[in-house]
Amino acid sequence: MxxxxxxxxxxxxxxxxxxxLHDLYIDGQGFVVAVDERPADFPAEHQVVEAAGLVVCPxxxxxxxxxxxxxxxxxxxxxxxxxAAVAAGITTLCCPPDTQPPIDTPAVAQMVQxxxxxxxxxxxxxxxALTRGLQGEQLTDMAALDEAGCVGFSNALAPVTDxxxxxxxxxxxxxxxxxxxxxxxxxxxxxxGTAHEGEVSTRLGLPGIPAAAETVxxxxxxxxxxxxxVRAHFCQLSSARAVAMVAEARRQGLPVSMDVxxxxxxxxxxxxxxxxxxxxVLPPLRALADRxxxxxxxxxxxxxxxxxxxxxxxPDAKLAPFSLSEPGISGLETLLPLTLRLVDEGVVDLPAxxxxxTRGPAEILGLECGHLGPxxxxxxxxxxxxxxxxxxxxxxRSRGHNTPFLGxxxxxxxxxxxxxxxxxxxxxxxxxxxxx
Amino acid sequence: MTAPDLQLDADGRLKHLLTIEGLPRxxxxxxxxxxxxxxxxxxxxxxxxxxxxGKTVVNLFFETSTRTRTTFEIAAKRLAADVINLNxxxxxxxxxxxxxxTIHNLEAMxxxxxxxxxxxxxxxFLIAGHVxxxxxxxxxxxxxxxxxxxxxxxxxxxxxxxGDFGALRVAIVGDLLHSRVARSQIHALTTLGAGEVRxxxxxxxxxxxxERLGVHPYHDMRAGLEDVxxxxxxxLQRERMHGAFIPSAQEFFNLYGLTPDKLARAKPDAIVMxxxxxxxxxxIDSAVADGPQSVILPQVTYGIAVRMAVMALVMGGSPLPPxxxxxxxxxxxxx
Numbered sequence: 069m070x071x072x073x074x075x076x077x078x079x080x081x082x083x084x085x086x087x088x089l090h091d092l093y094i095d096g097q098g099f100v101v102a103v104d105e106r107p108a109d110f111p112a113e114h115q116v117v118e119a120a121g122l123v124v125c126p127x128x129x130x131x132x133x134x135x136x137x138x139x140x141x142x143x144x145x146x147x148x149x150x151x152a153a154v155a156a157g158i159t160t161l162c163c164p165p166d167t168q169p170p171i172d173t174p175a176v177a178q179m180v181q182x183x184x185x186x187x188x189x190x191x192x193x194x195x196x197a198l199t200r201g202l203q204g205e206q207l208t209d210m211a212a213l214d215e216a217g218c219v220g221f222s223n224a225l226a227p228v229t230d231x232x233x234x235x236x237x238x239x240x241x242x243x244x245x246x247x248x249x250x251x252x253x254x255x256x257x258x259x260x261g262t263a264h265e266g267e268v269s270t271r272l273g274l275p276g277i278p279a280a281a282e283t284v285x286x287x288x289x290x291x292x293x294x295x296x297x298v299r300a301h302f303c304q305l306s307s308a309r310a311v312a313m314v315a316e317a318r319r320q321g322l323p324v325s326m327d328v329x330x331x332x333x334x335x336x337x338x339x340x341x342x343x344x345x346x347x348x349v350l351p352p353l354r355a356l357a358d359r360x361x362x363x364x365x366x367x368x369x370x371x372x373x374x375x376x377x378x379x380x381x382x383p384d385a386k387l388a389p390f391s392l393s394e395p396g397i398s399g400l401e402t403l404l405p406l407t408l409r410l411v412d413e414g415v416v417d418l419p420a421x422x423x424x425x426t427r428g429p430a431e432i433l434g435l436e437c438g439h440l441g442p443x444x445x446x447x448x449x450x451x452x453x454x455x456x457x458x459x460x461x462x463x464x465r466s467r468g469h470n471t472p473f474l475g476x477x478x479x480x481x482x483x484x485x486x487x488x489x490x491x492x493x494x495x496x497x498x499x500x501x502x503x504x
Numbered sequence: 505m506t507a508p509d510l511q512l513d514a515d516g517r518l519k520h521l522l523t524i525e526g527l528p529r530x531x532x533x534x535x536x537x538x539x540x541x542x543x544x545x546x547x548x549x550x551x552x553x554x555x556x557x558g559k560t561v562v563n564l565f566f567e568t569s570t571r572t573r574t575t576f577e578i579a580a581k582r583l584a585a586d587v588i589n590l591n592x593x594x595x596x597x598x599x600x601x602x603x604x605x606t607i608h609n610l611e612a613m614x615x616x617x618x619x620x621x622x623x624x625x626x627x628x629f630l631i632a633g634h635v636x637x638x639x640x641x642x643x644x645x646x647x648x649x650x651x652x653x654x655x656x657x658x659x660x661x662x663x664x665x666x667g668d669f670g671a672l673r674v675a676i677v678g679d680l681l682h683s684r685v686a687r688s689q690i691h692a693l694t695t696l697g698a699g700e701v702r703x704x705x706x707x708x709x710x711x712x713x714x715e716r717l718g719v720h721p722y723h724d725m726r727a728g729l730e731d732v733x734x735x736x737x738x739x740l741q742r743e744r745m746h747g748a749f750i751p752s753a754q755e756f757f758n759l760y761g762l763t764p765d766k767l768a769r770a771k772p773d774a775i776v777m778x779x780x781x782x783x784x785x786x787x788i789d790s791a792v793a794d795g796p797q798s799v800i801l802p803q804v805t806y807g808i809a810v811r812m813a814v815m816a817l818v819m820g821g822s823p824l825p826p827x828x829x830x831x832x833x834x835x836x837x838x839x
Contacts, residue, residue, distance in 0.1 A: 273646075275648075
């Protein structure tokens with residue numbers, strides 16, 4: 069592999085406090101070796117990527133994306149999804165354990181990583197199941213799963229109803245310094261609900277999920293975090309009240325972090341309109357005041373990451389009455405555009421937006437990625453911040469076309485993506501990986 | 505996609521009836537007026553108005569029903585349509601066939617109108633969004649969402665007995681949370697300009713923020729019935745005790761059952777309605793159900809005329825005067 073210079077772009081690297089015109093030097097092994105000043109030993113023979121007019125930032129880190137392998141290949145395959153990911157500037161994905169079988173043994177955890185390695189596109193890091201079979205009863209072999217590459221432990225969307233089991237899981241994880249990723253929700257209050265309990269569920273007669281389902285879950289888990297001292301991350305919080313509870317816990321010094329999904333930052337219950345199943349997501353799209361609360365959390369740093377919560381589905385999964393349709397959005401390809409939209413809407417500035425997709429999630433995962441200082445792996449995303457485009461099903465790369473954002477006009481489009489210094493996506497060349 | 509987009513064609517005529525929400529007042533009045541013209545028909549010896557001769561109507565009921573399905577069937581037959589009743593329950597679903605597969609198969613048999621009942625909110629919208637333009641859908645009840653023909657027959661009943669909506673105070677009592685009938689009634693009443701709409705139930709049976717629909721909630725039935733002109737009782741499913749919605753049948757009847765002494769709080773000429781089937785002794789006392797103020801049985805009769813009106817309107821735009829059937833249609837319609 070040739071050494072490479074990315075020249076003349078606007079380098080936005082929040083972890084290293086950089087935002088300005090810089091040249092990025094990448095050596096033949098795929099590491100960043102210098103910014104601006106050409107190292108003396110930099111090979112004379114090297115490739116040059118002209119980046120004038122482009123933003124150059126660390127490859128994006130998506131905290132939660134389902135690639136549907138193993139077991140759900142009828143929805144999407146790892147190959148289709150990692151190709152979609154790199155075309156969207158995402159170079160690292162963290163996948164939850166709710167595959168079939170779940171990631172509750174080292175064998176499955178290793179299989180997921182080795183399959184991803186085979187494609188040589190984006191990195192995939194699995195979360196291990198917190199309980200066996202995600203049943204909420206028996207703990208998994210967490211130390212072995214950690215050894216097998218799991219970056220944290222989660223019960224995905226499945227509840228750990230038994231509070232004592234949750235306490236033990238947290239204590240056990242804390243013993244080895246492992247992070248638990250929580251989808252905090254009271255399963256009884258969730259019940260059979262499929263939409264936010266509020267104006268829209270009342271109008272449409274959809275079974276509701278009250279915001280209290282989330283706040284009760286977060287309150288329980290905060291009490292247990294305090295008791296056990298585990299390092300914990302709250303996933304996809306959807307209500308303003310729950311966000312405020314986490315913010316308060318952080319002020320008191322509890323080792324907790326949180327993320328929000330890109331779609332919760334832009335949509336509300338009203339986007340369901342008349343039963344649009346593309347807006348069927350869990351947790352549900354909530355009221356406008358909740359969306360504003362989430363935006364504040366992103367602006368003030370309470371939420372350190374925005375993720376796609378990518379869930380590609382086959383078309384039939386959404387062709388059913390709202391409550392019978394499967395929840396989830398195919399979100400990889402809108403992660404960067406929706407986050408850049410927050411810049412246009414004045415919620416955050418560009419470096420802060422990039423931080424939410426790079427440094428923030430990388431720190432939560434405890435991974436050495438998401439920055440472009442000397443020594444870093446050269447995972448790089450180059451995008452044209454002015455390019456306008458419209459999301460269309462025909463041009464989506466993910467196998468899942470299930471998204472409520474079809475027809476939305478976005479500003480900012482990925483031009484090139486590098487993983488380990490290698491171009492894995494190039495909008496100017498098709499098919500994408502031929503230049504590898 | 506908004507409701508009017510899907511329900512009305514470019515000229516503002518009714519194409520599907522999925523919900524009352526968003527329909528213009530004039531259209532509701534047109535349904536009532538058209539139904540009135542069919543009432544006189546029912547008294548004739550030959551009860552036919554062959555507006556739908558040669559058309560095929562499929563009653564597709566994924567949930568059991570006696571009254572609604574029967575009145576739709578009678579209504580379609582009086583309009584001279586060919587009627588097929590299908591009760592797939594969940595048989596097809598168990599075999600792996602999706603709702604849309606079922607619809608597309610029936611569509612291939614040249615169905616003109618589907619009357620659909622389904623246990624999930626939004627089912628009728630889903631179907632209407634996936635049928636070709638010449639196929640029409642009438643929602644006969646979807647989950648907790650809507651039951652527009654029931655609401656319209658209730659409006660017909662109110663207009664027949666009470667006249668102008670603007671002067672009326674209407675109370676809807678009981679399990680509003682799970683009631684598609686109540687949601688449609690509320691939209692119909694507010695669209696037709698009812699003076700005041702009250703809803704009466706404990707908080708467990710009222711959807712959150714119900715006042716946003718333009719109604720006044722009451723938890724005390726006696727206070728809520730004060731001076732009302734119309735009382736609509738809703739059916740309470742007996743299994744609601746298990747979901748902790750109410751403590752017991754006795755307590756519910758004591759607090760929210762319509763008894764003669766509670767009825768006395770309403771205006772002396774107030775009418776009592778119930779969409780059926782009634783639970784006597786749970787939400788309504790027999791003395792009231794069978795009493796002089798009850799219009800529960802006329803509701804059923806009106807139901808046929810209202811369903812005829814809705815079928816005629818969605819299938820042919822304005823049905824009056826009746827169009828002469830075409831020859832080809834006559835041949836097909838013989839069966």
